[in-house]
Amino acid sequence: MNMLRTDASSANPARQSCCARSALDLDASFCEECGKPLYRCMAHAECGGLLDEGDMCPVCVNLELSLNAGAASSVREGGKLALPLTIRNASNVGRPLFITGLWITENDGPPRELKLPFARIEPQQTANVAVRTEILKYAGVHQVDLLIAVSTRYQWRQEEYVFSSNIIFPVEPKDPGGPATTINVNAQEVGAGFTVYNPTRIEADRSAGAPPQIEPLRLSHKRADAAERDYHKRGLDNGIRVPRDVELVWRGFSPDEAPFDGPIVKASGMLIAGRNSRRAGNDICLRVGEGLDELSLSISRLLFSLYIESGAFKLRAEGQYGLKVNDRQLKRTETMTLKSGDVIRPVVKAPSALSISVAFEIEHDDVRRIILTRESAK
Numbered sequence: 001m002n003m004l005r006t007d008a009s010s011a012n013p014a015r016q017s018c019c020a021r022s023a024l025d026l027d028a029s030f031c032e033e034c035g036k037p038l039y040r041c042m043a044h045a046e047c048g049g050l051l052d053e054g055d056m057c058p059v060c061v062n063l064e065l066s067l068n069a070g071a072a073s074s075v076r077e078g079g080k081l082a083l084p085l086t087i088r089n090a091s092n093v094g095r096p097l098f099i100t101g102l103w104i105t106e107n108d109g110p111p112r113e114l115k116l117p118f119a120r121i122e123p124q125q126t127a128n129v130a131v132r133t134e135i136l137k138y139a140g141v142h143q144v145d146l147l148i149a150v151s152t153r154y155q156w157r158q159e160e161y162v163f164s165s166n167i168i169f170p171v172e173p174k175d176p177g178g179p180a181t182t183i184n185v186n187a188q189e190v191g192a193g194f195t196v197y198n199p200t201r202i203e204a205d206r207s208a209g210a211p212p213q214i215e216p217l218r219l220s221h222k223r224a225d226a227a228e229r230d231y232h233k234r235g236l237d238n239g240i241r242v243p244r245d246v247e248l249v250w251r252g253f254s255p256d257e258a259p260f261d262g263p264i265v266k267a268s269g270m271l272i273a274g275r276n277s278r279r280a281g282n283d284i285c286l287r288v289g290e291g292l293d294e295l296s297l298s299i300s301r302l303l304f305s306l307y308i309e310s311g312a313f314k315l316r317a318e319g320q321y322g323l324k325v326n327d328r329q330l331k332r333t334e335t336m337t338l339k340s341g342d343v344i345r346p347v348v349k350a351p352s353a354l355s356i357s358v359a360f361e362i363e364h365d366d367v368r369r370i371i372l373t374r375e376s377a378k
């Protein structure tokens, strides 16, 4: 596959390919070669991708950033710089990418959000935006940091990520009549991860008869997990994150009512709960007592699904009669983020008949285990 990856998943392409091969068998939960659990992308049916260590599918989320350097002109103290940014969806599997936010930070000032005239970028397509700086108050080397929030969607689900890109550019002194001195900075001096953009130099080369720079200047970018937290793109509002490999622990269920303790390794990434038995295809069988009494029959066969999305533990109501979480009634297709302390109540007309409480075990800011405890009145 022809992919440019910016994350740790590229570190071990051999493992990546054995797992990708194993994941083609939708009944497989673990790689048959290396034994690792298979965390398929939510859109695996379309992309065949697996999530990397950062819970991202590098097949679906494959963006390239560049500056259209052909549009360069000199930049001086007292002026502004328009960065001709091009965002390309480099996915080669036909998955659109959505740009959900763009922020610019100049010389450690506060971030400014930029309005984008587009959100959706089709695969292999590009979108352009001129990112304008504020007035450049002094000559010398300036730094601009861009944060770009992107999302990938599948059915009703959405995963969001934030990337950062750092650009260094020199600003010439004010004197409009004076020659541009073309301050030089290079990547070795500013360090890895930064891109040096020198529009004055490009303009000077062009005036001197050098062939115009046609190739866009590629910007390096990396995942910005702290920004994902700060901008509430991943995880809960309090900064806690639920990683895709979180272990679910089932308490108070009989062995034929719940899956083994462990992470969700089903191909769909979703566990289905309801009155139906596990033999009938449910992952969690919800009944009040032993048999199918009247209260149990009021629970939909498929009542809700559970899955991890954008660093949060989510519940989606699937049954036509709905269910309650705490005191809130959810209708079919409604989703909500579950937090530690929440109580799922499957029997709407008798909420105390059956409950599943949710408790998080947290290490640093990551949820390591989610304890789901069933209690029934019978």
Ligand SMILES: [Zn+2]
Residues within 6 Å of the ligand: 015, 016, 017, 018, 019, 020, 022, 031, 032, 033, 034, 035, 036
């Ligand atoms: Zn493997």
Ligand SMILES: [Zn+2]
Residues within 6 Å of the ligand: 041, 042, 043, 044, 047, 048, 049, 050, 057, 058, 059, 060, 061
């Ligand atoms: Zn994918």
